[in-house]
Amino acid sequence: MRYHGAVIRPPSEASSLIVQVTYGCSNDTCDFCGTYLDKPFAVRPFGEVVDDVTALPATVRQRVQRVFLADGDALALSPRKLGDILDLLRRALPNLERVSSYANARNLLAKSVAELSELRRGGLELLYLGLESGDDQTLADIHKGMTVAEQIEGCRLATEAGLELSVTAILGLAGTARSLEHGRATGAALSAIDPRFIGILTLMLTPGTAMERRVASGELVLPDSIGMLRELREIVAGTEVTHCTFRSNHASNYLPVGGELPRDKAAMLAALEKVLRAPASVQLRPESWRLL
Numbered sequence: 001m002r003y004h005g006a007v008i009r010p011p012s013e014a015s016s017l018i019v020q021v022t023y024g025c026s027n028d029t030c031d032f033c034g035t036y037l038d039k040p041f042a043v044r045p046f047g048e049v050v051d052d053v054t055a056l057p058a059t060v061r062q063r064v065q066r067v068f069l070a071d072g073d074a075l076a077l078s079p080r081k082l083g084d085i086l087d088l089l090r091r092a093l094p095n096l097e098r099v100s101s102y103a104n105a106r107n108l109l110a111k112s113v114a115e116l117s118e119l120r121r122g123g124l125e126l127l128y129l130g131l132e133s134g135d136d137q138t139l140a141d142i143h144k145g146m147t148v149a150e151q152i153e154g155c156r157l158a159t160e161a162g163l164e165l166s167v168t169a170i171l172g173l174a175g176t177a178r179s180l181e182h183g184r185a186t187g188a189a190l191s192a193i194d195p196r197f198i199g200i201l202t203l204m205l206t207p208g209t210a211m212e213r214r215v216a217s218g219e220l221v222l223p224d225s226i227g228m229l230r231e232l233r234e235i236v237a238g239t240e241v242t243h244c245t246f247r248s249n250h251a252s253n254y255l256p257v258g259g260e261l262p263r264d265k266a267a268m269l270a271a272l273e274k275v276l277r278a279p280a281s282v283q284l285r286p287e288s289w290r291l292l
């Protein structure tokens, strides 16, 4: 399998075969994101994908149960191209159980429910979508390029098509100025989306990004670790979902909090309240241990 440039995938796809079908991200505008600064968006020629998948040894092809389509938003591809890729994977990988990908609202909104349902029938099962914030002002400030309403609607189309969603939001994006608004609005947006999985990350400044420059210039002041946890409490308190696995155990976070919602909501809030009341009672992840 050949890869072009740095390739990332969600932590939960660690055992998946990564198949690169696009390069970069078609929405390369987010101030905090440095993942594809050196890799402009492009569609990988389908013939190359075919060559890579069919060249895998038969023993490897037998073992593959999960595939993750890279890079930043394979859903930028047309339904026809995605359908061809799913056909290829089903034919070449006899024990394939799940295909997943990053997605963004713009790419979902460009497809109909019927088209998304066809992809679901073809084996696409799980989409990872970066909501980042449920606060429109924050989304505009970080140049996400999409509104909250667009993101909720894109997710609604995916859900209606039977696709599962794993939605992430990022603590700290709004700085201290809109910290609690960001937290509350994010809880409300997550409730409207009602995804199967929620992941909360904490902002890490990537060199070369606009966000790093805004913080260095003093334009944006980030919450401290306790401020980040206050935001997290607002998100948890405001998230009303049907059945969702909620995790804030990513290496960027100061404190792992998680559980099944709604079942564990009270326990998660109690754990956060305890830390907020007595920060010294809990060992938070040291700044130098935090990772993207």
Ligand code: SF4
Residues within 6 Å of the ligand: 025, 026, 027, 028, 029, 030, 033, 034, 035, 072, 104, 130
């Ligand atoms: S955060 Fe996601 S949508 Fe934004 S630039 Fe990075 S990969 Fe693209």
